[in-house]
Amino acid sequence: MPALKGPVGSSGSSGEGQTKSERTRERLLHAAAVTLSRLGYAGMRLADVGEEAGVQAPAIYYYWPSREQLIEEVVTVGTVRLREYVAAALAAAPPGTSALDRLDIAIDAHLRQLMSESAFAHAVIRNISQLPAAIRSRQIVEERTYAEIWRGLFTEAVASGELRSGLDPDLAQPLIIGILNWAAEWWSPKRSSIDAVVATAQSIVRHGVAAEGPLA
Numbered sequence: 001m002p003a004l005k006g007p008v009g010s011s012g013s014s015g016e017g018q019t020k021s022e023r024t025r026e027r028l029l030h031a032a033a034v035t036l037s038r039l040g041y042a043g044m045r046l047a048d049v050g051e052e053a054g055v056q057a058p059a060i061y062y063y064w065p066s067r068e069q070l071i072e073e074v075v076t077v078g079t080v081r082l083r084e085y086v087a088a089a090l091a092a093a094p095p096g097t098s099a100l101d102r103l104d105i106a107i108d109a110h111l112r113q114l115m116s117e118s119a120f121a122h123a124v125i126r127n128i129s130q131l132p133a134a135i136r137s138r139q140i141v142e143e144r145t146y147a148e149i150w151r152g153l154f155t156e157a158v159a160s161g162e163l164r165s166g167l168d169p170d171l172a173q174p175l176i177i178g179i180l181n182w183a184a185e186w187w188s189p190k191r192s193s194i195d196a197v198v199a200t201a202q203s204i205v206r207h208g209v210a211a212e213g214p215l216a
Contacts, residue, residue, distance in 0.1 A: 025063045028053045030119060033074045037122040041071065041130040068135055075131065075139045078120030083146035085113040090149070099157035100210055104202045106153055107180065111198050114184050125181045150177065157209070164211050176205055 018026070031053035036044050046067055050057035064070040089109035093102055114121045128136070154169035163169065180201060187197055 028055060028060055028063060029073065032070050033078065033119040033123045036071060036074055037119050037126055041127045072135045072138060074120060075124045076142055078124035079139050079142040079146060082113050082121045083142065083149065085109050087149060099160045099162045100206055103153050103205065107202050107205060108198050110180050111183060111201060112194060115187055116194055122184055125184045162211055164209055167209055172209055
């Protein structure tokens with residue numbers, strides 16, 4: 001399987017410096033993410049991917065030997081790009097940023113990538129429970145790596161005394177991620193702005209996990 005490539009975003013690379021074959025591959029990969037998100041694992045056909053990308057379906061086999069391998073790459077790329085987006089946002093935080101503020105940053109980045117930019121992230125969230133273990137093997141590795149970022153945030157909050165006494169961070173972490181991921185299922189621009197969703201999620205999490213005392 002070719003190595004994952006492309007910067008964080010909905011379609012990966014901008015195309016600069018790529019060969020025609022690489023651009024076609026990236027277009028197909030993005031089309032597969034859109035199609036998988038819309039139709040689901042059981043409903044997605046290679047013909048649908050080809051139609052979305054404007055490419056004849058048989059051409060897909062030049063890049064991926066099977067439908068399953070294409071889906072495997074979509075969900076793996078989705079997890080990688082989500083992790084990279086959140087990691088980049090955290091890396092850009094000023095030195096001395098508090099643990100709770102860093103948690104706010106991670107919530108903001110996770111939701112914005114999930115809801116506004118990434119068909120890949122949508123494809124992961126909406127299909128992950130349906131995928132056979134064989135398809136998820138690479139994605140699970142990346143998922144665990146992403147979970148380490150959140151585990152580190154909670155470790156920082158415990159060490160700094162910013163986490164509520166008696167709260168189990170190992171339980172709080174997956175519960176918070178689950179709440180954030182579910183937003184992709186119910187949110188629409190007609191219902192509220194992304195900014196409002198982000199601010200609400202940050203407030204709920206902060207008031208739920210912060211140590212007693214004044215809250216920012």
